[in-house]
Amino acid sequence: MNQQLTTQRNFDSMRKSLNTLGSSVSAIILALSICAVLLLVTGKDPFAAYSKILETGLTGEKLLEMLKRATPLIFSAIAVAIGFKMNLFNIGVEGQYLFAALVAAEMATHVSLPRPLHILFILVVAMVAGAAWASIAAFLKIARGVNEVISTIMLNYIALSFIQWLFESFFRDDSDGGLNVKTTKIAPSGRMPDLVHDRLNGMFIVALVVAFLYWIVVFRSRFGFRLRASGLNPIAARTAGIPANRMVLIALMLSGAVAGLIAMPAVIGDVYGYGPSAIATQFGFAGISVALLGRNHPIGIVGAALLFGFLDSTSAVLQLSGIPSSIVKVIQAIIVLVVVIVNEASSRRYNRRTAERAAADLKSQEVQS
Amino acid sequence: MQAGSKKSSQTLPLESAHVVELANISKSFPGVIANRDISLQVARATIHAIVGENGAGKSTLMKILYGLHQPDSGTIAINGEITQFKSPSEAIAAGIGMVHQHFMLADNLTVLENIILGYEPTKYGVLSLGNARKRVKELATSIGVDLDLDLPISELGVGQRQRVEILKVLFRGAEILVLDEPTAVLVPQEVDELFTNLRKLVANGTTILFISHKLDEVLSISDQITVIRQGSTVATVSPKMVDRLKLAELMVGSDLPSHGKRTTLVGEKIQLSTNNLTVIGKNRKNPVENVSFKIFESEIVGIAGVDGNGQFELCEALLGLVDIEGTVEIGGKDASKLSIRERLNQGLAYIPFDRHREGLMLAASLWENSLLGHETSLSRGPMIDFDAAKKSCKEIIDRFGVMTPNELVPAFVLSGGNQQKLVVGRNLATAPKVLIAAHPTRGIDVGAQAAVWEEIRRSRDAGMSVLLVSADLEEVLGLSDRILVMFDGEISAELDPKSATPQILGKYMTGTQ
Known part of the structure; x- marks a missing residue:
């Protein structure tokens, strides 16, 4: 009997995972078909485009590029997902990571430490800076009830202008010459070692570690349970003694801290400083898509980031062969849209089936006893 | 019947004296109380009230009549013709109009625009407001409503907004009007105005179904009253033949369980007490005013009262969810300044x-639900102890007889009674010193109710103190060792359940004594 129950349960959890995987895969296939239609309409051959993507994307060089491009997306998506788990929509990841990038790059040049410590120092500064910027939105929400969606969007604009002013007025270093101005170059002791020379640096490993920590903290720890409970039913959580305001503050700061790492692969792995044209923007928004696609689950997020990284890595080659590279962005956007719709539909169906199965199970138990 | 000859009924078959006839309606679904075998007959051009406690099944019944739910069995006949409504639009087409408790009006549109919304008269595809304005004016005059049709809704008061809602359904051709707790949001003068309008409506041949739990109003406005308790119709009476107390008795039931069985004694240690506890009302009267009481070890103190007399705010104050004046002591120690969590750690538990x-x-598994509030004890270091949490949930399922396939299913699959047993179990499993139980058996079936009562008694015998808040007199009289009556934010009486009767309680609950 017990054996039977355990099997039944394993089956239940497997059914759920399969349900998730199945709906994601079918959403991706559906999205690719929609894009194929779009390509046909614009007079391009979709099969040529897709085979080009596969052909170039699956070379060793491009696979390394995929990992490299996925790295900031993993950080960004996890930052967004921490908020999502508590029903907080942190759209301010963009501002948080750019602010953190400038602060960390500048602070890095003011200390001299041996290598591992110097790197650690920079990462910690970036996380603190990101958390500090995110905490503004948290305080506004707690003290004045300002919706975090509004405040984080607005804070993005403020962050961009603030960073520009800070950079131009204080941190700009023209000694390097050229058009590509940056902060003072970070000393070698503060540079992240490469995993594969000039192709992939150690921040990829850090991203995987952060994804693992995200799983532990949010899905396994007591704090994470309180965070998720506050998201699932804030009133019940409050009634059970979980302090709502403190959870908002901690969740947003944690989200900002992870956001602070987004630019680090570039700051300490590539550029060795901060420069307005050297540090890529828009990762904050891409992270929302990746978190949605990955359903806020660490494995899903890493998978989704790799998919996005893969598609991004092929865009340059597409351009060369006469296919507009923006098709990659279109595919990404359609995938996310389709996934959100399919997920919603499939989770409704899953919920209904679960309810029916539970009712049936109960009936059979009654008959037995 | 008496109005059968009035206008607007000529087109209808004469044998249908009853405009609405519900026969043996049953409906069940998980989480909400069922309707069992409800039968109801409403005569033309009368006001027919449906009364019952919150959660007695009134809303479910009205949703069935309005086509929002389909009954599992039973029939609905409108004007003598058996019909089935698959959606509200079919009910509207049959002449049924619903005025919801929460108004559904667009704030920035004008009165006229709101009334015609969705039914805009057009000419060659262009809105023709002239005709609509004329018709709305006529309707308004006929029921004695005076409204500026060009004012935006945002500038109207609550009473006027309700008038707009009524005009809206009349404009759609409603001949049967369902009003869901229409007076809940009104001040007394507005209630009088509303009643004047309703009487005119009835004089014009409209039939009104009036849902309420305010007994005075029901007695003054209705021609017939149907009482619903726990999903079934208890009686249909004429307001001339009953008074408020009789009606209250029908509503909450008067078959009392025996309460002499207690074998243990009330302890001597005070476990929960308040001193001049006041909850400050923002922009309104203080919802709780100078409440002082003591509860001893092994004692159940019942708070009887009609909903909305400060019981909810009192519970929130005891938990630490609102700002208070005065003091709260738990286990003899001042807890007024403590956070919710600190109070829970002092041995307080709360059935909400x-x-x-x-x-x-609802979307989380049962074991996560039973873990809520007990994360600290079911952890190993900073991590949740999953095995212990699941084991503790299984124990609650077994001990409290929660009907479920296992502890992994999400909470929304359970029926209301089983969800309640889980909530009760979660709070009793850790043997709290003080339990605040608010409507612990509301909306659950009789079997589950008995089980919950038994568990509360058993915990009391083991030393737990209970503050039982309930509008169910049966529950208050059957469980309590002492009864406090709350009226208008204050304790209006302290009674001994052995000598108290529903009649006496009713008097204090309604402020007539």
């Missing part, structure tokens, strides 16, 4: 008023 709103995470 509304299990869905304040108690459960």
Whole structure:
């Protein structure tokens, strides 16, 4: 009997995972078909485009590029997902990571430490800076009830202008010459070692570690349970003694801290400083898509980031062969849209089936006893 | 019947004296109380009230009549013709109009625009407001409503907004009007105005179904009253033949369980007490005013009262969810300044008023639900101890007889009674010193009710103190060792359940004594 129950349960959890995987895969296939239609309409051959993507994307060089491009997306998506788990929509990841990038790059040049410590120092500064910027939105929400969606969007604009002013007025270093101005170059002791020379640096490993920590903290720890409970039913959580305001503050700061790492692969792995044209923007928004696609689950997020990284890595080659590279962005956007719709539909169906199965199970138990 | 000859009924078959006839309606679904075998006959051009406690099944019944739910069995006949409504639009087409408790009006549109919304008269595809304005004016005059049709809704008061809602359904051709707790949001003068309008409506041949739990109003406005308790119709009476107390008795039931069985004694240690506890009302009267009481070890103190007399705010104050004046002591120590969590750690537990709103995470598994509030004891270091949490949930399932396939299913698959047993179990499993139980058996079936009562008694015998908040007199009289009556934010009486009767309680609850 017990054996039977355990099997039944394993089956239940497997059914759920399969349900998730199945709906994601079918959403991706559906999205690719929609894009194929779009390509046909614009007079391009979709099969040529897709085979080009596969052909170039699956070379060793491009696979390394995929990992490299996925790295900031993993950080960004996890930052967004921490908020999502508590029903907080942190759209301010963009501002948080750019602010953190400038602060960390500048602070890095003011200390001299041996290598591992110097790197650690920079990462910690970036996380603190990101958390500090995110905490503004948290305080506004707690003290004045300002919706975090509004405040984080607005804070993005403020962050961009603030960073520009800070950079131009204080941190700009023209000694390097050229058009590509940056902060003072970070000393070698503060540079992240490469995993594969000039192709992939150690921040990829850090991203995987952060994804693992995200799983532990949010899905396994007591704090994470309180965070998720506050998201699932804030009133019940409050009634059970979980302090709502403190959870908002901690969740947003944690989200900002992870956001602070987004630019680090570039700051300490590539550029060795901060420069307005050297540090890529828009990762904050891409992270929302990746978190949605990955359903806020660490494995899903890493998978989704790799998919996005893969598609991004092929865009340059597409351009060369006469296919507009923006098709990659279109595919990404359609995938996310389709996934959100399919997920919603499939989770409704899953919920209904679960309810029916539970009712049936109960009936059979009654008959037995 | 008496109005059968009045206008607007000529087109209808004469044998249908009853405009609405519900026969043996049953409806069940998980989480909400069922309608069992409800029969109801409403005569033309009368006001027919449906009374019952919150959660007695009134709303479900009205949703069935309005086509929002389909009954599992039973029939609905409108004007003598058996019909089935698959959606509200079919009910509207049959002449049924619903005025919801929460108004559904667009704030920035004008009165006229709101009334015609969705039914805009057009000419060659262009809105023709002239005709609509004329018709709305006529309707308004006929029921004695005076409204500026060009004012935006945002500038109207609550009473006027309700008038707009009524005009809206009349404009759609409603001949049967369902009013869901229409007076809940009104001040007394507005209630009088509303009643004047309703009487005119009836004089014009409209039939009104009036849902309420305010007995005075029901007695003054209705021609017939049907009482619903726990999903079934208890009686249909004429207001001339009953008074408020009789009606209250029908509503809450008067078959009292025997309460002499207690074998243990009330302890001597005070476990929960308040001293001049006042909850400050923002922009309104203080919802709780100078409440002082003591509860001893092994004692159940019942708070009887009609909903909305400060019980909810009192519970929130005891938990630490609102700002208070005065003091709260738990286990003899001042707890007035403590956070919710600190109070829970002192041995306080809370069965909330509304299990869905304040108690459960419906999308989460049962074991996560039973873990809520007990994360600290079911952890190993900073990590949740999953095995212990699941084991503790299984124990609650076994001990409290929660009917479920296992502890992994999400909470929304359970029936209301089983959800409630889980909430009760979660709070009793850790043997708290003080339990605040708000409507612990509201909306659950009789079997589950008995089980919950038994568990509360058993915990009391083991030393737990209970503050039982309930509008169910049967529950208050059957469980309590002492009864406090709350009226208008104050304790209006302290009674001994052995000598108290529903009649006496009713008097204090309604402020007539």
